[in-house]
Amino acid sequence: MKFGSFLIQLFAEGDVAFPPLGAMTERELLEGDAVLTEHEALWRLDQPAPTPSFDLTAGRWGAVRLFRACQFVLYREADAAAIEEELAPPYPGPLTPAVCYSVDLTFRYLPQLINFARSASPDDPLVARLQIWGAEWPLSSVGMANLEELPIDVLIDHPGLRRQYVDRIIAIGDLARLDDPRVQAAIGQALGMYPELAPRIAQKIPAFTTPT
Template sequence: MALDTFLRSLFDHGRLAVPVPESVEGEAELVATGAILAGFEADWRLDFPGTAPAWNREAGLFAARVLYRGAQGAMFRQIGAEALRAGFALPPPDGGDAASAHYSVDVTLRFLPDLARMARGASADDPLVGLLDTLAREWPLSSVGMPGVEPKSIEPIAGHPGLLRLYIDRIVAAADISRLGDQRVADAARRAVGAHDELCPVLSRLLPRGNDR
């Protein structure tokens, strides 16, 4: 069971430990993986700012599987472009509760920037880099700090107070000025920084003050 082992290493040690690529995950492995994700998410939500969205098992599994396949591509360079694309061609989470999907995906995709740096460091022209960038655009909460990423939509994040707070916290921590183009995000970042410009001088110079627009 490679996927569940990968997640335990990721959650317990923050390491992308990937075994040699094997066959597609079977049902038993997905059940075990779902249990690991649910257990970690139960602890993860305790530190969520406010009321967390509902846990979406299918979205969580989607993210875990695609991150795992991305890590395989980064560690085993012999995997070809066609095989990489096939590995990423998983059905996305259904379009029901978008806030729940973004929250659930983030349980594992928050490690996406680390994986992207690893892939880009090996070769900026690697097909894996493009696949990770596409994933980053779809899931902006998880991709803060990744250069050159223009989010497809932040509506599910902006419409949920807790997700927006988490998004802003990450933007401030990463000094990711590329995410300030949305006025709602810029205003929320200014409120988060407040008068303490020293918390993030790079962002503070660009954030609106008072009636500035």
């Protein structure tokens, strides 16, 4: 299976197979770009407004790294040095709303991937790398445990991303994300008069627990 086919199956939530580790051609990358662009146009229709613009460079960066990480999960012979060489370099630019939104197009699968990686080998260095990604990309890592000092300013400051972030926290019931008062306030606004829609979350929000 090539890179573009991987993305098609990933977005369709079907079973995904992988080729052995090896260099990716420019043609494969361009085919992946086409899949990302097509999927993003559909994905944004269901996202809270205003939706950031799609940054294809960031989208490709995230997609390639997720593809490689999935390969490393399956091909266990790779050592820690090989994993770090391939996956450790950070995104080469500022984390703007467009970048966070575009990387999330594929990085939103991180929680499922790290669970799969842990089940195969809890002490694998790949698990540590996925955990680092989770801390670096908080929009994508809702539901992942043991993440600290999440850089959520860019999410909170953008109304569309803030709503998307809060909706995921509510849907998954990620109580660990409630330590930040800005998140509490945003969740209180999202639930409004209906805290019973997320009772476990609402119990942690002062707006719903403090007598008026």
